[in-house]
Amino acid sequence: MSGNSTAHSPRSLDEAYEILSHTAAKVIAGGTDLMVLMNARQLDAEEFLDIWRIDELRGIADEGDALRIGALATYTDLIRSPIIQKYAPALVAASRMVGAVQIQNRGTLGGNIVNASPAGDSLPVLAAYDAELEIGSRRGLRRLDFNQFYTGYRRTALEADELVVSVRVPKLKADERDFFCKVGTRRAQAISKTVMAVKAKTENEILEWIRVGVGSVAPTVVRAYKTESLLAGRAITADLVEQARQSISLEVSPITDLRSTEHYRRRVTGNVLARFLREVIDSDGAGI
Amino acid sequence: MSDEKKPDKQGLSRRGFLKASGISLSVPLVLNYRMVKAAGAEVKVLGPGKAPIQLTINSKPFTAEVEPRVTLLEALRNDLDLTGAKRVCDRATCGACTVIMDGKPVYSCSVLAIEAQGKKITTVEGLMQGERLHPVQQAFVDNDAQQCGYCTPGFVVACKAFLDKNPNPTPEEVKRGLGGNLCRCGTYVGVRAAVLQASRGRKGGQRG
Numbered sequence: 468m469s470g471n472s473t474a475h476s477p478r479s480l481d482e483a484y485e486i487l488s489h490t491a492a493k494v495i496a497g498g499t500d501l502m503v504l505m506n507a508r509q510l511d512a513e514e515f516l517d518i519w520r521i522d523e524l525r526g527i528a529d530e531g532d533a534l535r536i537g538a539l540a541t542y543t544d545l546i547r548s549p550i551i552q553k554y555a556p557a558l559v560a561a562s563r564m565v566g567a568v569q570i571q572n573r574g575t576l577g578g579n580i581v582n583a584s585p586a587g588d589s590l591p592v593l594a595a596y597d598a599e600l601e602i603g604s605r606r607g608l609r610r611l612d613f614n615q616f617y618t619g620y621r622r623t624a625l626e627a628d629e630l631v632v633s634v635r636v637p638k639l640k641a642d643e644r645d646f647f648c649k650v651g652t653r654r655a656q657a658i659s660k661t662v663m664a665v666k667a668k669t670e671n672e673i674l675e676w677i678r679v680g681v682g683s684v685a686p687t688v689v690r691a692y693k694t695e696s697l698l699a700g701r702a703i704t705a706d707l708v709e710q711a712r713q714s715i716s717l718e719v720s721p722i723t724d725l726r727s728t729e730h731y732r733r734r735v736t737g738n739v740l741a742r743f744l745r746e747v748i749d750s751d752g753a754g755i
Numbered sequence: 756m757s758d759e760k761k762p763d764k765q766g767l768s769r770r771g772f773l774k775a776s777g778i779s780l781s782v783p784l785v786l787n788y789r790m791v792k793a794a795g796a797e798v799k800v801l802g803p804g805k806a807p808i809q810l811t812i813n814s815k816p817f818t819a820e821v822e823p824r825v826t827l828l829e830a831l832r833n834d835l836d837l838t839g840a841k842r843v844c845d846r847a848t849c850g851a852c853t854v855i856m857d858g859k860p861v862y863s864c865s866v867l868a869i870e871a872q873g874k875k876i877t878t879v880e881g882l883m884q885g886e887r888l889h890p891v892q893q894a895f896v897d898n899d900a901q902q903c904g905y906c907t908p909g910f911v912v913a914c915k916a917f918l919d920k921n922p923n924p925t926p927e928e929v930k931r932g933l934g935g936n937l938c939r940c941g942t943y944v945g946v947r948a949a950v951l952q953a954s955r956g957r958k959g960g961q962r963g
Contacts, residue, residue: 471803474823474869481794495867502826502865503846513803515823519870543859567935569913570847572859573866655934656848 474515480523480632483516484605487628492516494630496539497573499566500582524577524632527551535601536634538577542589543568545576554638557592557664560647564588567655577631580613583621583687588649590688591664594680595645598636604629617687643668646743650735652726659683660727661736665743671751672703679740684719684732693718694740708744712737801869808872812837813881821868828852830868831878839879839908850936853909853916854878860916860935879908882915891915894949902940910936914950923954 651657721732
């Protein structure tokens with residue numbers, strides 16, 4: 468272990484921005500991703516900015532048509548929040564599937580976003596919900612659509628002096644529904660083979676619109692825009708379910724790696740979307 | 756904003772000077788801990804080199820000097836002689852290093868020691884009640900819930916934290932709640948039985 472590490476532990480955002488403006492400090496929150504890399508000697512950071520004690524980054528608030536979630540909200544915070552349960556249930560479902568309870572107690576939503584893994588469990592939900600990020604630095608605050616945040620594999624639009632401050636998640640309305648499904652080897656601790664979240668407006672068996680976020684099937688979490696267009700405004704029939712299954716299988720661009728194969732990922736991603744569509748039919752009482 | 760800039764710059768240049776010259780300016784008697792001005796406030800900088808930390812473990816105060824990048828697990832085992840928490844995977848997967856921090860189970864391999872300051876930490880060493888085993892420990896003994904024993908301290912701590920939150924769990928909840936601990940000997944059946952025994956014990960009025 469190197470003997471020259473340095474850590475900053477600011478209490479306020481302004482202090483943190485200041486430190487980021489003149490150092491290359493590695494930002495650490497719950498540490499559930501970063502410490503793994505450090506312990507495995509895959510990351511040799513010498514200077515840290517520990518943001519865990521910045522209270523401005525905490526809190527989950529109801530802002531009328533959207534929820535504002537502080538970047539330091541842990542998965543446990545999300546699971547227990549009555550307003551997340553009510554207005555973004557897929558985010559609760561995703562949080563329950565993250566690691567295990569020890570990870571849920573430390574891992575944060577902001578950390579999942581900035582870590583930029585294509586397999587981040589919460590990310591498809593943020594994609595499907597059209598979430599918006601509030602990003603801060605000494606230069607001020609800016610807002611960015613979550614779906615524009617990733618610029619490539621493990622690459623984001625975040626500048627070196629910036630922090631993700633909060634996430635704005637539009638509330639699920641009474642006539643909308645959401646869905647989350649993670650496919651992994653084991654329920655706890657598994658990194659997904661494919662992970663999907665959906666937000667849609669349905670009336671009887673008609674899909675007015677649908678937004679599909681998928682992870683682990685491309686260099687970043689992605690939206691399945693082509694498949695969304697295929698489905699928009701259509702009545703869900705057995706034939707349409709098959710078309711959607713085909714469409715999304717071809718739209719994603721997975722690779723074969725140690726967790727799964729390209730073939731499996733395409734096929735199962737199609738199956739997961741088909742499962743959602745059948746749930747809509749079942750719950751809306753329309754027969755195929 | 757603009758009137759804050761001056762003190763900022765002072766803090767910056769002072770820090771830049773320290774970095775460039777390699778001098779570590781310390782408050783007397785305090786090793787490698789200095790204050791740097793940022794956004795008009797004094798921000799504590801730990802390191803480079805060892806920094807003093809204070810931890811509250813099993814209701815007792817501990818002090819140590821550690822590198823800022825040292826994990827809580829390393830501090831417990833290497834600096835504080837608390838070797839109950841085990842280092843196995845060292846990457847937040849196996850659960851052998853589980854400790855309770857402010858009431859919640861966490862992987863001590865993934866928490867910086869400096870970050871654990873000011874928090875109440877419980878390790879397996881803190882579970883004994885005088886000479887008596889904690890009900891979870893007793894239940895592990897009664898149900899043969901260990902074989903080689905290496906995962907056991909983390910498992911026991913995770914079970915205690917789980918039962919604190921879920922005093923009357925179903926077997927399904929036990930499976931789900933303890934998914935963050937692995938046993939390569941495969942003693943899960945015994946562990947599940949132990950948790951259910953310990954939860955029944957609680958119904959009888961025992962407190963953990």
